[in-house]
Amino acid sequence: MGTVVSVSDVHKTYRQRRPAKDIRGTLRALLRPPVETVQALAGVTFGVDAAEIVACAGPNGAGKSTLIKVLTGLLVPDRGIIRSLGVNPTGDRARYVGRIGVVFGQRTELWWDQPISASFEWRRVVWNISQDTYGRMLPIVCRTLGLDETWNTLARELSLGQRMRADLGLALLHEPEILFLDEPTLGLDVLAKRSILRLLKQINREQGTTIFVTSHDMGDLEQLAARAILINRGRIAFDGSFQQLRRAHGSQRRITIESPVATPPAIDAAHLVESRGEFHTYQYDAQRTPIQALLDTFAISAPIVDVESHPVPIDDVFADIYEGWQSEARVRSVPSPSPDRTASAVPDGSRGERDRPD
Amino acid sequence: MLALWRVHLFLDLIFVLRSPERAIVYIVSDGIIASSAVAGVVLLATRFESIGEWPASRILFLGAFGVLVDGVVASFFQFNVAFLSRRIGRGQLDHSLLQPQPLRQCLLTEGFAPLSGSGSVLTGIIGLSIAASGLGIVITPLWMTLLCVHVVAATAIAVSFSTIWATLAFWSPRGAEEVSSAAFDVVTGLKGFPLDRVGGALTVALLTVAPAGFVGWLPARVLTASEPSVEALVATPLAAVAFAGIAILCLRLGLRHYLRTGSWRYTDFGHRR
Numbered sequence: 001m002g003t004v005v006s007v008s009d010v011h012k013t014y015r016q017r018r019p020a021k022d023i024r025g026t027l028r029a030l031l032r033p034p035v036e037t038v039q040a041l042a043g044v045t046f047g048v049d050a051a052e053i054v055a056c057a058g059p060n061g062a063g064k065s066t067l068i069k070v071l072t073g074l075l076v077p078d079r080g081i082i083r084s085l086g087v088n089p090t091g092d093r094a095r096y097v098g099r100i101g102v103v104f105g106q107r108t109e110l111w112w113d114q115p116i117s118a119s120f121e122w123r124r125v126v127w128n129i130s131q132d133t134y135g136r137m138l139p140i141v142c143r144t145l146g147l148d149e150t151w152n153t154l155a156r157e158l159s160l161g162q163r164m165r166a167d168l169g170l171a172l173l174h175e176p177e178i179l180f181l182d183e184p185t186l187g188l189d190v191l192a193k194r195s196i197l198r199l200l201k202q203i204n205r206e207q208g209t210t211i212f213v214t215s216h217d218m219g220d221l222e223q224l225a226a227r228a229i230l231i232n233r234g235r236i237a238f239d240g241s242f243q244q245l246r247r248a249h250g251s252q253r254r255i256t257i258e259s260p261v262a263t264p265p266a267i268d269a270a271h272l273v274e275s276r277g278e279f280h281t282y283q284y285d286a287q288r289t290p291i292q293a294l295l296d297t298f299a300i301s302a303p304i305v306d307v308e309s310h311p312v313p314i315d316d317v318f319a320d321i322y323e324g325w326q327s328e329a330r331v332r333s334v335p336s337p338s339p340d341r342t343a344s345a346v347p348d349g350s351r352g353e354r355d356r357p358d
Numbered sequence: 359m360l361a362l363w364r365v366h367l368f369l370d371l372i373f374v375l376r377s378p379e380r381a382i383v384y385i386v387s388d389g390i391i392a393s394s395a396v397a398g399v400v401l402l403a404t405r406f407e408s409i410g411e412w413p414a415s416r417i418l419f420l421g422a423f424g425v426l427v428d429g430v431v432a433s434f435f436q437f438n439v440a441f442l443s444r445r446i447g448r449g450q451l452d453h454s455l456l457q458p459q460p461l462r463q464c465l466l467t468e469g470f471a472p473l474s475g476s477g478s479v480l481t482g483i484i485g486l487s488i489a490a491s492g493l494g495i496v497i498t499p500l501w502m503t504l505l506c507v508h509v510v511a512a513t514a515i516a517v518s519f520s521t522i523w524a525t526l527a528f529w530s531p532r533g534a535e536e537v538s539s540a541a542f543d544v545v546t547g548l549k550g551f552p553l554d555r556v557g558g559a560l561t562v563a564l565l566t567v568a569p570a571g572f573v574g575w576l577p578a579r580v581l582t583a584s585e586p587s588v589e590a591l592v593a594t595p596l597a598a599v600a601f602a603g604i605a606i607l608c609l610r611l612g613l614r615h616y617l618r619t620g621s622w623r624y625t626d627f628g629h630r631r
Contacts, residue, residue, distance in 0.1 A: 014619065069620055074452055076617045090617060098458030109453065111369060111630045118372055125365040126457055 004178060004210050005048035005071065010080030012041040012066055012234075040066040041077065042234035048178075051208040053200070055225035057218060059322045063234040064214040068182050071212065072102050085177055098127060101176030105183030108163055109170050110155035116166050117151050120173065127174045134173065141169035144199040161192030168196055172203060179203075181213040185220050193217075197224055218314040230321065237321075246317060251287040256280070257298055258306040265301035270294055278305070283312065362459075362467035370471040381474065388477030392428045393485070396421030396550035412552045415492030420578040422485025423512070424549040427573055429478030430513045432471075438628050439469030440517050441542065443524035447535030449624035451616065461613070462606075493582055501581070504591075508577035511598035515572045516545050518601035521609060528612035531623050549574035565597070572597050 018034040020026040025034075040063045048054050058064050069075040070082060073089030073096055082089060089096050110119045124134050142148050145165040150158060158166065164184065171179065179200070185193045197220060203209045215221050221228065222242050230238035230245075238245060254273060257264075257280050264275050270284035284294055291309060298304060374381040403409045403417035412420070431440050438444045442465075445451050454464045472479075486505075490497065524538035548570035553561050565571040572594050580586045580594070 066620075072456065074455055074617075075620045093455065094458050094460055097456050102456050104452075107453070107624065107626065113373060113630075114369055115372070118369055122365050122369060125361055126459065128458070 002050055003047040004050045004085055005212070006081070006083045007047070007067075007071070008045050008081045010041050010044045010070065010077045010082060011039075012063075012070065012075065012077050014038045014040055039234045041070070041080075044080070044231070044234070044236055046229060046236060046239055048210060048212060050210055051204065052227065053204055053211040053213070053225040055221035055228045056212065056214040056231065057216070057221060057228060057318060058231035058237075062231040064231055065182060066234075067231065068180055068212070068214055072100065072180050073097060098174070099177050101171035101174070101179045103167055103171045103179070103181045103184050105164070105181075105186040108155065108167055110158075110163065110166055112156050113154060115152045115154055116147060116158075119155065119166070119170060123170050123173055129174045133175055137173050137175060141172050141199070144202060145169050145195055161188045164188055165192060165196060168199065172199075175207060176209065178210040178212065181211065181215075183215055184213065185215060185217050193220060200224060218318045222314045230318075232322075242314065246311060246314075251285055252283055252312045252317075253286045254281055254283050254310055254312055255291065255294065256308045256310075257282070257295075257304055259298070259302045259304055261302040265298060267294060267297050269297075359463060359467060362463070363470050366467060366470035367472060370473045373471075374473045384474060385477040385480075388432065388475070389425075389429075389481035390477075392425045392432075392478035393421075393481050395428070395546055396424050399550045409552055410555055412554070413493075415489050416578070416582050417552065418485060419489035419493060419582055420552060420574050421550045422482050422489055423509075423578050423581070424482075424546070424574040425478050425485060426482025426509055427512045427516060427549070428546065429475065429480070429482050430509060431516060432478055433475035434466075434472075434513070435469040435517055436471040436475055437469050437630055439465050440520055441524070441536075441538045442521050443527040443534050443536065443538035444628055446524060446527035446612070446616070446621075447531040447623070448627065448629070449531070449621035450626070450629045452621065453629065461609075495582065505581055508581060508594050511594040512573045512577055514598040515569050515594070515601045516542065518598070518605035519545055519569055521605040522601070525608040525612035528615050531621060544568045545570045545573050551575065552578075569597065569601065 015035050015037055017029075018036050020029045020034070044063075044067065056064050056067065066075065070077050071084060071089060073093045076090050085096065085099055087096055109123075110116065111122060114122075120138070123129070129137075142151070145168060147166060147169055150162050150166070153162075155163065155166070168181075168184065181200075185196060188196070200211055200213075201224065204211055211224070213221065213224065226241055228238065228240065228242055228245055229236055238248065240248075255270070258278050259280060260278050261280075264272060264280035266272070267282060267284075269289035270282040273281045273283050275281070282294070295304065295307065399409070400414075400418050400421045403412065403414040407414055409417055438450075445454075454461055454468070457464050495501065520538040520542045523541035524534075526534035526537050545568060548564060548568065551570075551574070553564055553571050553575045556564070561571065565576070576590070577594050580590050583590070
């Protein structure tokens with residue numbers, strides 16, 4: 001499979017006015033406004049293969065939105081080369097956006113005072129979608145996303161989940177070669193999320209659509225994508241599979257022990273994550289501490305009724321990594337990190353590796 | 359373009375047919391609001407029979423022409439296309455840039471709502487008919503062509519002027535969000551006055567800095583004159599070309615800046631509503 005998106009050494013900086021702290025500063029700012037430079041992307045390089053699903057994550061302000069804007073042709077990078085579907089996204093914008101689909105979670109493409117059906121008709125004309133394609137795609141998106149029930153409902157009367165599903169349906173109507181999704185599941189309930197994730201997987205599998213998705217919901221990303229790109233302060237801090245990410249994070253696992261004690265015993269080789277009633281959850285390093293030793297230690301102090309072992313939730317893996325980055329940034333006095341130091345937040349061997357399933 | 363106008367006509371038709379009685383109220387109130395903007399001058403002229411050299415019927419023609427221009431703007435440039443600074447300032451331009459068509463095509467078609475925007479058009483046409491009858495104007499195909507050319511030119515000037523100011527929002531999205539509506543108000547507020555004796559500098563100002571003269575006075579003078587000069591005939595269309603050219607230039611400069619900086623402000627208020 002060929003590379004459909006190629007990003008090479010892309011840089012993007014913004015100049016932002018800094019608010020003055022006092023009246024003197026405000027007066028001084030009239031003559032010489034204080035401006036700070038924010039490095040949104042700093043030498044980002046990666047490629048996306050056709051029919052691949054790539055999840056992009058990072059803390060707030062990491063550069064995810066800038067990256068997606070650059071990839072969709074809404075922003076021009078300061079430096080570096082972007083080729084998407086063989087073209088420069090900002091070079092021939094009108095033709096390029098006709099080949100991609102874009103969904104921003106907080107922005108709707110629907111006509112507010114019109115039924116969903118009217119927005120779909122509008123889309124068909126503006127995107128110049130052939131009757132063949134429209135006739136084929138419309139039943140698919142309506143069925144999978146459950147749009148039939150709300151087909152004649154005004155966009156302003158839709159719930160967030162219904163609106164989001166309709167927006168995704170709109171973005172898929174012209175069978176885009178690449179789908180860019182920025183926070184597509186933001187604020188959705190589990191059912192709406194499930195139907196969206198199901199459709200995305202389906203169109204990726206059946207039509208070979210490449211999907212590039214950003215989200216704060218790591219569970220969704222892990223369900224959807226095989227590959228994750230982590231961005232921190234405009235740099236790629238990790239590029240690989242979710243399994244690699246977990247391995248890079250360490251061989252941490254969690255064990256939930258059911259025991260009729262109000263205060264769970266302290267265990268040296270593990271730390272207590274939470275305790276709810278008779279269920280006590282510990283996190284431990286599976287490589288260093290065998291599960292049997294852990295249970296033996298617990299059993300000395302309290303009886304064990306049941307045990308359940310599971311990997312650390314992906315949300316917590318990401319939270320730990322982000323926390324590591326934050327504390328590293330606090331320690332450093334220089335605001336912009338070097339690539340190597342940023343990467344060190346994720347243990348060695350993780351950066352740049354890619355391990356995608358066949 | 360025609361296909362795009364057709365689909366927007368379809369959207370407008372759905373809007374009107376969904377609640378015809380509400381649509382009628384909307385259209386009628388739109389016409390009343392537009393005519394009230396010029397009602398003061400028309401009533402004064404009626405009371406005193408003339409304002410300067412302009413008899414009451416001619417003043418009515420001037421006012422109705424302005425209302426008609428307002429109506430054309432409302433019919434072709436709704437959804438804040440005429441007030442582009444709102445779209446730019448609110449970060450809504452991204453929606454247009456993500457459509458597979460040139461931006462100019464998007465802006466020229468996305469605000470097309472000829473049915474819901476027809477209140478002022480109808481009011482303007484009625485006013486023009488009454489005034490033309492009072493002035494004894496013979497309606498010929500040539501005169502109708504001249505009227506259409508001047509309405510299009512005056513609309514282009516009003517929208518271009520608003521767009522020129524709107525491009526400030528590329529550099530100051532929050533501060534200039536409402537600048538195009540303010541610019542439009544300047545033209546709308548002054549378009550109903552005859553400018554014959556206001557003095558050279560002020561006349562020049564009202565044809566350049568705030569081109570209200572092109573949206574009422576000059577076209578009305580040409581259309582109500584028995585034998586207008588060639589210079590007067592071509593003045594408004596030429597000014598339209600000039601203002602549109604400046605607007606396109608400013609828009610290009612602004613877009614170049616926008617593609618470098620983007621918009622980090624977003625609100626969906628007014629977007630496709």
